[in-house]
Amino acid sequence: MKCRKCKTPAEVALPSHNTAFCRDCFSVYFTGQVEKAIRRHGLINPGERVLVALSGGKDSLGLMLELSRLGYDVTGLHVDLGIPKSSSAARAKVEGFCAAHGLTLRVVELEKEGLPIPDVKRYINRPVCSACGKIKRHWFNRVALEEGFEVLATGHNLDDEVARLFANTLRWDAGYLSDQGPCLNAESGFARKIKPLYRLSEFETACYAFLNGIEIHTAPCPYSGGASFTGHKRLWADLEYKSPGSKIAFYDGFLKRGRPAFAQVEKETGAPLAPCEKCGSPTSTGLCGVCRLAIAVSERRAADPDRD
Amino acid sequence: MITVFVEPDNETHAFERHNTVLMLQKRLGLRVNDALVIRGAELLTPDCRLNDGDMIRIRKVMSTG
Numbered sequence: 001m002k003c004r005k006c007k008t009p010a011e012v013a014l015p016s017h018n019t020a021f022c023r024d025c026f027s028v029y030f031t032g033q034v035e036k037a038i039r040r041h042g043l044i045n046p047g048e049r050v051l052v053a054l055s056g057g058k059d060s061l062g063l064m065l066e067l068s069r070l071g072y073d074v075t076g077l078h079v080d081l082g083i084p085k086s087s088s089a090a091r092a093k094v095e096g097f098c099a100a101h102g103l104t105l106r107v108v109e110l111e112k113e114g115l116p117i118p119d120v121k122r123y124i125n126r127p128v129c130s131a132c133g134k135i136k137r138h139w140f141n142r143v144a145l146e147e148g149f150e151v152l153a154t155g156h157n158l159d160d161e162v163a164r165l166f167a168n169t170l171r172w173d174a175g176y177l178s179d180q181g182p183c184l185n186a187e188s189g190f191a192r193k194i195k196p197l198y199r200l201s202e203f204e205t206a207c208y209a210f211l212n213g214i215e216i217h218t219a220p221c222p223y224s225g226g227a228s229f230t231g232h233k234r235l236w237a238d239l240e241y242k243s244p245g246s247k248i249a250f251y252d253g254f255l256k257r258g259r260p261a262f263a264q265v266e267k268e269t270g271a272p273l274a275p276c277e278k279c280g281s282p283t284s285t286g287l288c289g290v291c292r293l294a295i296a297v298s299e300r301r302a303a304d305p306d307r308d
Numbered sequence: 309m310i311t312v313f314v315e316p317d318n319e320t321h322a323f324e325r326h327n328t329v330l331m332l333q334k335r336l337g338l339r340v341n342d343a344l345v346i347r348g349a350e351l352l353t354p355d356c357r358l359n360d361g362d363m364i365r366i367r368k369v370m371s372t373g
Contacts, residue, residue, distance in 0.1 A: 210351065220316060
């Protein structure tokens with residue numbers, strides 16, 4: 001298989017694009033997709049400070065490296081979940097990556113914030129992945145606002161976005177469908193959230209990480225078994241295999257024709273937001289969801305005779 | 309003999325012979341873009357030929373949370 005551009009032996013085959021690239025041309029292609037996303041959706045303006053959420057996986061570390069190479073002012077943010085063995089391994093990868101590339105890193109430790117994920121799993125009767133996601137998003141936004149970052153970037157790729165859109169569509173969740181996309185503008189106590197990798201598949205971000213020598217955290221979260229998200233990704237992998245290009249067509253079609261309609265509905269019916277009474281984060285109830293979780297965990301932990 | 313190490317399952321397989329990467333992927337139940345196929349410092353495309361003695365690393369790309 002030859003590189004479409006320079007005709008040397010290819011290293012990356014991309015059936016979705018009916019093409020293949022050598023490593024140098026793949027790098028140009030990858031950068032082009034990120035630049036296209038930024039340009040098309042106005043993700044980052046000149047001079048803005050960008051906080052990049054870093055999990056230790058291929059997507060977030062690849063995004064951080066690519067944005068820094070494009071000359072953006074980036075700082076990493078890692079949320080240490082406090083899960084035995086797993087979290088320390090992920091954090092070590094993030095710290096090693098930032099040190100190797102001379103990139104600034106900020107770490108939030110949920111243990112110190114009184115909300116380690118093992119306690120959430122133990123004391124809260126809801127899917128732990130949902131609560132964990134909520135807590136991480138809370139801290140991403142809070143750090144961005146409190147420390148003066150205009151933009152919060154996450155490493156969501158096309159597969160993540162399609163799986164999430166699919167899940168939201170299955171539930172016809174108008175609230176989530178109204179604002180899913182590569183750019184969510186700053187408003188009502190939220191920093192602007194951007195997803196510069198939304199045009200790139202998980203395979204492409206994995207290739208980028210490998211070809212750039214990025215050491216990534218590959219072990220799955222010990223709590224994520226059976227997550228519906230993974231099942232949706234498998235379904236979409238089947239669709240993409242049978243009909244290459246399905247994912248980007250579904251997602252782009254939603255951005256052009258679906259999201260505006262849901263945004264209009266949400267504008268008319270959505271609940272107004274106000275600062276949380278405790279932490280100041282935006283919420284439609286008096287206390288935000290994360291503060292309510294923290295209180296519930298604290299009370300149940302104190303009442304637990306078997307706690308460590 | 310071709311030795312194959314699969315991540316993140318941390319499983320090692322030994323196969324007598326597979327002519328191409330695509331055949332190996334099919335044997336492992338993987339589609340073309342389900343995993344990186346790595347030999348040394350290079351990525352292999354599905355048409356690449358595998359040789360006796362090759363050490364292949366399969367890195368599945370689907371993140372699970």
